Amino acid sequence: MIDAIARGAVEIQHLHYAYPDGFEALKGVDLRIGGGEKVALVGPNGAGKSTLLLHLNGINRPGHGTVTIGGMAVEGANVRRIRAEVGLVFQDPDDQLFSPTVLDDVAFGPLHMGVSHDEIHRRVEHALDAVGMAGFERRLPSHLSIGQRKRVALATVLSMDPSVLVFDEPSAGLDPRGRRQLIELLKGLTQTVVVATHDMRLVAEVLPRTVIMDGGVVVADGPSAEILADDALLERHGLERP
Amino acid sequence: MLAVAVILAIALLPVGSYLALAVVLIALTAGSLVARLGPLRLVRGAFVAAPFMLVAVPLVFVRTGDPLGSVDLGPLNLTFSGEGLRIFTTIALKSWLSVQVALLLTFTTPFHDLLDALRELRLPRILVAIIGFMYRYLAVLGEEAQRLMRARAARSAVAEGVAGGGTIAWRARVTGNMVGSLFLRSYERSERIYAAMQARGFEGTFRHMELRPIRRVEWVALGIGLASLSVLLLAAHVWLPHA
Numbered sequence: 001m002i003d004a005i006a007r008g009a010v011e012i013q014h015l016h017y018a019y020p021d022g023f024e025a026l027k028g029v030d031l032r033i034g035g036g037e038k039v040a041l042v043g044p045n046g047a048g049k050s051t052l053l054l055h056l057n058g059i060n061r062p063g064h065g066t067v068t069i070g071g072m073a074v075e076g077a078n079v080r081r082i083r084a085e086v087g088l089v090f091q092d093p094d095d096q097l098f099s100p101t102v103l104d105d106v107a108f109g110p111l112h113m114g115v116s117h118d119e120i121h122r123r124v125e126h127a128l129d130a131v132g133m134a135g136f137e138r139r140l141p142s143h144l145s146i147g148q149r150k151r152v153a154l155a156t157v158l159s160m161d162p163s164v165l166v167f168d169e170p171s172a173g174l175d176p177r178g179r180r181q182l183i184e185l186l187k188g189l190t191q192t193v194v195v196a197t198h199d200m201r202l203v204a205e206v207l208p209r210t211v212i213m214d215g216g217v218v219v220a221d222g223p224s225a226e227i228l229a230d231d232a233l234l235e236r237h238g239l240e241r242p
Numbered sequence: 243m244l245a246v247a248v249i250l251a252i253a254l255l256p257v258g259s260y261l262a263l264a265v266v267l268i269a270l271t272a273g274s275l276v277a278r279l280g281p282l283r284l285v286r287g288a289f290v291a292a293p294f295m296l297v298a299v300p301l302v303f304v305r306t307g308d309p310l311g312s313v314d315l316g317p318l319n320l321t322f323s324g325e326g327l328r329i330f331t332t333i334a335l336k337s338w339l340s341v342q343v344a345l346l347l348t349f350t351t352p353f354h355d356l357l358d359a360l361r362e363l364r365l366p367r368i369l370v371a372i373i374g375f376m377y378r379y380l381a382v383l384g385e386e387a388q389r390l391m392r393a394r395a396a397r398s399a400v401a402e403g404v405a406g407g408g409t410i411a412w413r414a415r416v417t418g419n420m421v422g423s424l425f426l427r428s429y430e431r432s433e434r435i436y437a438a439m440q441a442r443g444f445e446g447t448f449r450h451m452e453l454r455p456i457r458r459v460e461w462v463a464l465g466i467g468l469a470s471l472s473v474l475l476l477a478a479h480v481w482l483p484h485a
Contacts, residue, residue: 059437080443088441094382095434100354100374111450112443138352142381160442 007070008035008085008163008192010056014065017051025051027216028065033192035070035163040203040224041196043213044238049196052213053166056194057086070163084113087157087191091169093149097141102133102152105141109160120159127159128152131185147178154185164192171199200242204228212237353377361450371448379431386427390420 010033017026025048033039041049054060055067058079067074069082087109090096099105106124115123128134131151141149150170157165170186171179179202186193186206195207203210203224210227212220214237220227227233228242360370394416 054437057441059440080445083441083443086441088438090434090438090441092434094379095431096438098375098378098435098439100357100378104354108439108444109442112445138354140353140378142378156442 009033009070010164010192010194011068012052012055012065013067015052015055015062015067016064017048017055017060018063025216026055026063029213029216029218031211031218031221033194035192036190037209038186038189038193038207039195040207040210041194041213042198042200042203042210042239043219047213047237048216049213050168053088053168053194053196056164056166057083057088059088084109084160085162086164086166087160087162089150089153089157089165089167089170091172093141093146093153096153096156097149100140101137102128102139102141102144103137105152106137106155106159109156113160123159123161124155127155130158131155132181145178147174147181150174150178150182151185162191164194165189167193167195167197169197169199170195171197171202200228200240204242212239214238367448367450379428382431383424383428387424390424394420 012029012031015026015029018024043049058074069085072078072082074082097105099108106127107120110120110123131154133151170182183206208224210224211218220233357370357374
């Protein structure tokens with residue numbers, strides 16, 4: 001059983017990962033995130049952010065090193081349970097929303113976890129309500145705006161009741177209103193939140209801790225207020241002040 | 243279900259049973275009125291059947307029974323035959339009506355209900371899933387293709403005094419590259435979708451929500467529909483005039 005203190009805690013040790021073509025994307029990442037923390041993962045394209053995110057629920061498996069979620073190592077038989085613990089929200093909602101209707105998509109996770117049908121209906125309702133999309137169950141994903149699709153994409157993982165939520169570029173492609181709604185949503189989340197993003201204003205507003213990655217390693221880690229004020233550090237890693 | 247039965251029944255009607263076809267047409271029109279579809283929408287949509295009719299055209303000339311007249315086209319001597327003409331008319335009407343039935347179904351039924359129905363008809367789940375994915379990503383793919391074409395159009399400028407456009411071979415190569423890049427994009431997208439499915443616990447078998455039970459009214463409607471179709475078929479073969 002996952003104990004209450006460790007729930008939502010993420011621990012990454014000496015993580016190395018190379019793609020099948022030999023490209024070494026992660027070269028020894030160490031990172032500890034406490035349960036309920038909200039962390040920004042920033043860094044230039046190709047720094048290894050997305051690769052790292054895919055390790056958090058076992059889509060990518062470590063070459064060397066370990067990843068543990070809530071005290072469970074991401075390996076072997078644990079992976080099924082970890083996929084229920086870690087909700088991954090992909091950058092392009094068209095990748096995430098693959099079912100004919102919103103209902104089918106939000107129900108996909110709990111359905112494949114083996115949750116009972118009554119419980120699924122309750123969770124779907126709850127998840128859509130949480131992202132402000134209640135009443136869209138029978139709609140088709142292709143008939144929604146990009147902002148609505150992103151919110152439904154979040155609902156598809158909320159319905160799995162995860163303790164860790166992982167976002168890849170959540171604000172990309174959103175108009176100011178959509179972005180505002182997203183920020184309010186992120187602020188309201190009680191789970192552990194990890195956000196990979198280039199949107200430094202989003203970081204400043206929502207995420208108290210910032211981790212900078214570059215060249216496959218963590219190069220800085222600290223309170224967002226301090227890191228975002230360090231012009232020299234930001235410039236070294238191709239970032240900019242909000 | 244009823245739609246498939248109707249199409250099957252239409253196909254089984256004997257040649258030249260125009261009266262029976264008229265009955266089906268009336269029933270169809272009534273159906274589209276109940277569904278509040280403009281009659282024109284169905285009629286326009288049914289032109290999809292036009293190619294099938296075209297295929298049937300030679301029948302008018304190759305059947306030998308009951309010659310009506312002939313035309314000389316250079317070396318060709320074409321003879322109209324009454325039998326062929328009747329077969330052609332029947333095929334044309336049948337395909338036209340069948341398409342209308344299918345259209346009535348798709349216009350009145352949301353796509354996911356059709357998928358549920360296919361699942362209920364015991365079509366393998368993997369096939370239903372593929373049809374679902376196809377429907378979902380056809381639009382996404384279309385948008386991607388449109389973006390590619392827009393990018394090409396944006397750079398297809400012509401300098402003054404120069405014939406633009408390039409050779410046909412060059413254009414073909416550009417188009418080929420576009421198709422290739424669209425394929426690669428789709429392939430990469432499919433990998434991302436698979437990752438998204440895995441991330442939510444997919445392990446190789448599709449599961450589905452329980453289906454809405456079929457209501458008694460619907461069973462009754464299906465029964466009445468099948469019964470009247472059988473009567474119509476029987477009548478067309480036995481009593482109604484046909485060639």
